[in-house]
Amino acid sequence: MTESRGAPRRRRPLTVAAVPVRRPTLVSLRHKQRSQPPGRRSTRRQRAAYKIKKWARWKGWAKIPVTVGVLSLLATLYFTSQTLVATQRQSGATENQVRIAEQGQYTDRFGKAVEQLGQPGAEKVDVRLGGIYALQHLVRNTSDYQPTVIKLLTAFIRTHAPAEQSCPRDKGSKLPEDIQAALSVVAQRDPQWDGPGRLDLTHTCLTGARLFHANLRGADLSYAVLFHADLNGAELSDSTVFHSDLREASVDYTRLFGVDLHSTDVRGVDLSKVVGLK
Incomplete structure (x- = not known):
């Protein structure tokens, strides 16, 4: 028996597939609580705890000791x-002060030695000798x-030992002690620090002078009296x-080039x- 065209059709019942519902577990709830920040209604303590936990889970904490070590090293190097x-x-400042102090000492020593050298009279020969040796010591300390x-000592020799008629010319004569000392200081100097000019020993009375291995290279000895002088091994070129x-x-x-x-x-x-004599 066929249905009439005007009769309503029967609809088949819809079947719905059962979808398993996943119930939240305690672990997932804890993870959700950890990962999500507290809402506006959360308490201040909860927000502070969340920030602390967030900072505690930060992976950069492992690099902090290395960074601090590097910064400490750089700071140490800088300081x-x-x-x-x-x-x-x-x-440098200390060296300058020491140099200035030394120059002051040298100036004082030079002035005192010149004062001693200018003491006249036979009774002051020891004072003059002290001045001569003080000048020698000064030259050895600073060129x-x-x-x-x-120049001072050669002038002293020319002034106190002039080649006059009274200059002795016999084998037994010797130079005065202070003149011989001044001549020895001149003869034993280092010529490279002489500066410009020649040794001026002109018109000097040097009878019996002891100039063994003396360095008088380039000296001007015009009209000098060197009677019976010891010039063995001397440099007179x-x-x-x-x-x-x-x-x-x-x-x-004696070298006479x-x-x-x-x-x-x-x-x-x-x-x-x-x-060297031609």
Whole structure:
């Protein structure tokens, strides 16, 4: 029997597939509570606890000790460098102060030695000797004073031992003690610190002078009296001995390169062992 066209159709019942519902577990609830920040209605304590937990889970905590160590090392290096710079500056200032103090001491010593050298009279010979040796010690400490000291001592020799008629010319004569001391200081100097100019020993009375291995290279000995002087092994190259008196002088192995003896009185002098004489 067929249904009539006007009769309503029957609808088939819909079938709904059962979908399993996942119930929240305690672990998931705790994780949700950890991951989600507290809402506006949460208490201040809950928000503080959440911030603490968040900071505690931060992965950068493991790098903090390394970062702190690097920063500490950089800070140490910086302060060490600043300390070294300050120390160097202080050391430089100290050196300058020491140098200034030394210059002041040298000036005082030079002035005192000059004062001693100018003491007249035979009874003051020991004072003059002290001044001469003080000048020698000063030159050994600082070469800056050598040109001045050498000029001072040569002037002292020319003034106190002039080649006058009273200059002795006998074998038994010797130089005064202070003149010999001044001449020895001049002869034992280091010529490289002499400065410009020549040794001026012109018109000097140097009878019986002890100039063994003396360095008088380039000296001007014109009109000087060197009677019976000991010049063995002395350096007299390029010196001027114009009208000088060298009678009876000892000149074994004396260096006379570039020296003209034509106007020099060399009577009684054995020139056979002289070095450099043409």
